[in-house]
Amino acid sequence: MSLVAPLNNPSIEIQEMNERVFNFSAGPAVLPLPVLEMAQAELLSFSSAGASVLEISHRSSHFQEILQTAKQQLARLLGIDDQYRILFMQGGSRLQFSMVPMNLLQGSSRSAGYVLTGSWGRKARDEAEREGKVHVLWDGQSTRYDRLPRDDQLEFNDDSAYVHITSNETIEGVQFGSEPDTGEIPLVCDASSDFLSRPLTINKYGLLYACAQKNAGPAGVTLVVIREDILQENQSSFSLPGYLNYREHINNDSLYNTPPTFGIYLVGLIANWILEEIGGLEKMAALNQEKAQLLYDVIDQSEGFFHGHATCESRSSMNVTFRLADSEVEKRFLEQAEGNGLCSLKGHRSVGGIRASIYNAMPREGVVSLRDFMWDFAQQNG
Numbered sequence: 001m002s003l004v005a006p007l008n009n010p011s012i013e014i015q016e017m018n019e020r021v022f023n024f025s026a027g028p029a030v031l032p033l034p035v036l037e038m039a040q041a042e043l044l045s046f047s048s049a050g051a052s053v054l055e056i057s058h059r060s061s062h063f064q065e066i067l068q069t070a071k072q073q074l075a076r077l078l079g080i081d082d083q084y085r086i087l088f089m090q091g092g093s094r095l096q097f098s099m100v101p102m103n104l105l106q107g108s109s110r111s112a113g114y115v116l117t118g119s120w121g122r123k124a125r126d127e128a129e130r131e132g133k134v135h136v137l138w139d140g141q142s143t144r145y146d147r148l149p150r151d152d153q154l155e156f157n158d159d160s161a162y163v164h165i166t167s168n169e170t171i172e173g174v175q176f177g178s179e180p181d182t183g184e185i186p187l188v189c190d191a192s193s194d195f196l197s198r199p200l201t202i203n204k205y206g207l208l209y210a211c212a213q214k215n216a217g218p219a220g221v222t223l224v225v226i227r228e229d230i231l232q233e234n235q236s237s238f239s240l241p242g243y244l245n246y247r248e249h250i251n252n253d254s255l256y257n258t259p260p261t262f263g264i265y266l267v268g269l270i271a272n273w274i275l276e277e278i279g280g281l282e283k284m285a286a287l288n289q290e291k292a293q294l295l296y297d298v299i300d301q302s303e304g305f306f307h308g309h310a311t312c313e314s315r316s317s318m319n320v321t322f323r324l325a326d327s328e329v330e331k332r333f334l335e336q337a338e339g340n341g342l343c344s345l346k347g348h349r350s351v352g353g354i355r356a357s358i359y360n361a362m363p364r365e366g367v368v369s370l371r372d373f374m375w376d377f378a379q380q381n382g
């Protein structure tokens with residue numbers, strides 16, 4: 001069945017729902033089916049607008065409603081109070097790698113502490129170094145980023161402008177179990193690949209950012225949660241270009257320029273799905289833990305056939321990374337998985353092997369299918 005229909009053909013063929021595969025992509029990633037269905041139902045005309053969300057002005061009352069509702073739902077989910085602002089931005093998390101040090105470090109005599117638990121944390125550090133003084137608090141490179149620091153390995157310098165962590169390293173599959181306690185130093189977190197997957201102790205954070213395309217929405221919108229007072233420290237940020245200054249986004253309530261309107265609409269639908277259909281972040285986290293455990297159990301019980309990349313204590317509930325005996329077997333694994341409707345399981349080139357990204361919207365049935373496939377494959381090839 002062709003997905004491409006002539007534009008003037010009113011009977012556009014829509015792919016049957018049962019043709020959807022289990023999509024283990026690391027991002028852009030699977031979205032909740034009820035959210036896609038809602039977006040589909042509302043696509044041609046949103047509410048009483050008589051036009052698509054894609055077509056209405058970001059200044060219109062309909063879009064205002066979408067924006068304010070999305071913010072309220074996120075605030076409810078995360079338990080955010082008035083000290084924090086929620087911003088919808090563009091430029092992905094990569095832009096945040098630069099905006100964070102531009103706003104909090106540039107021109108300051110202080111330095112920023114970076115905890116390097118994987119590839120993304122390193123990239124964040126590299127960008128920060130362009131803007132100011134950086135010190136690395138811990139670096140897991142010597143064990144190929146297979147673990148997190150123990151609490152006693154992290155020593156914070158009270159005079160730091162901020163401390164930066166990556167709560168979940170998407171490529172290596174290691175995830176902080178809880179936020180490190182940085183005391184008075186603002187904690188800045190790249191939460192790109194586990195945002196909305198579990199509850200947060202929000203008051204531990206000065207700033208949190210996440211590109212949406214894993215758990216929270218489509219590519220093109222990035223969420224920033226910021227405690228407003230951390231901006232007061234650094235006066236030199238007043239001279240930043242408009243878009244790069246958090247203050248502009250706060251003062252304009254995410255409408256400094258035309259925001260990614262459709263993306264924000266989808267983020268709102270997803271927040272609503274977690275609240276109303278899942279029952280909140282505690283429940284979301286329990287479901288995610290249970291899914292991840294299904295796969296880690298296979299790895300642990302396979303007598304070395306599958307070899308997990310992350311150490312047990314550091315395992316991610318979002319990205320399950322593992323190797324097989326050699327690249328030939330891995331290739332066969334991927335081909336056969338694909339044949340069984342289990343798609344996008346190839347690991348990132350820097351770690352190799354397999355990566356199953358099992359974000360919020362990956363149904364339990366998808367993970368059960370993968371688990372059963374892994375057992376069958378091990379039996380046939382072991």
Ligand code: PMP
Nearest residue numbers: 092093094120170190192193211
């Ligand atoms: N940080 C993490 C943890 C990520 O997983 C990613 C994307 N995979 C990024 C940053 C970069 O995000 P973007 O491509 O939206 O800039």
